[in-house]
Amino acid sequence: MEYTLQNVGEAAVLVVFGNTISADIQRKIQALQEYTEAHPFTGFMECVASYTGLTVYYDPWLVFNENREKRPGETVRELVESYIKAADFNSFHEPRHIEIPVCYGGIYGPDLSFVAEYHHMSEEEVVEIHSGTEYLVYMIGFCPGFPYMGGMDKRIATPRRASPRLLIPAGSIGIAGEQTGGYPIATPGGWQLIGRTPVDMFRPGNADEPTLLKAGDRVKFKPITEEQYKEIRGDQP
Incomplete structure (x- = not known):
């Protein structure tokens, strides 16, 4: 699955699944959001969905206290990447x-x-x-x-x-x-x-x-x- 990861300032990581508006991309965003919210890491604050991606916000101080060997942004990027690998993108909740x-x-x-x-x-x-x-x-x-x-x-x-x-x-x-x-x-x-x-x-x-x-x-x-x-x-x- 294609995606890109990038830091947004010092307190967020953005996952982008494409550059078009489509129901398929929206389902990927929703699946990752559901998985992230079900497995919050130390310092996790919230997820915000957009047309083509998901922004994961975190408290950099709490993330740093959990892992002082890396910068918070690097730590969260690795966590989000592991969530992408672990999330089930083929199973979705019935929409409201x-x-x-x-x-x-x-x-x-x-x-x-x-x-x-x-x-x-x-x-x-x-x-x-x-x-x-x-x-x-x-x-x-x-x-x-x-x-x-x-x-x-x-x-x-x-x-x-x-x-x-x-x-x-x-x-x-x-x-x-x-x-x-x-x-x-x-x-x-x-x-x-x-x-x-x-x-x-x-x-x-x-x-x-x-x-x-x-x-x-x-x-x-x-x-x-x-x-x-x-x-x-x-x-x-």
Whole structure:
């Protein structure tokens, strides 16, 4: 199996499995992450998945105290390399399948009309295509809990906005190129907003699972009405 290892500063090691976005690479990343988290070494802090690799963060002082004959980065590189050899890349846990309700268009999806016009189709067709696909969460990034999802139908792939918005409401679902994703918190952003979910995607009070989604999840969007959106949100804004 091909991969590269490189130090990232003095407290992380990056494993890169390729330079393309693919489900095969994502499965390798997930397998290595699961093995590393199940066999944490002294000084291990966390793993962070990206589209093409996995970054392993560690406390260099604790690593050095465990093995003073080598530099912490060298020690961790050797450990990670041993994990790659030991991990089972042919056996994976069944992914979580999560359905997320979305109210499309209107004030909840102000760019739905643009996406429809860009592709010479109706708004209803865009919604049907977007909600008719199961997406793979490749990674979480940009802000807490923001899922980068692949597998979107190329028929509705749309460039980012020429001018980003200064503030996007939490729960907004958007399109950027061939990706789709959601804004867990209110933040600036340039994705084309086509809808909004009433479900909290970032839950800082939940220590075990502060984010609704994680890398490796499979997601489907379920269209709902504005009345259903308000009913799910209750008294929350």
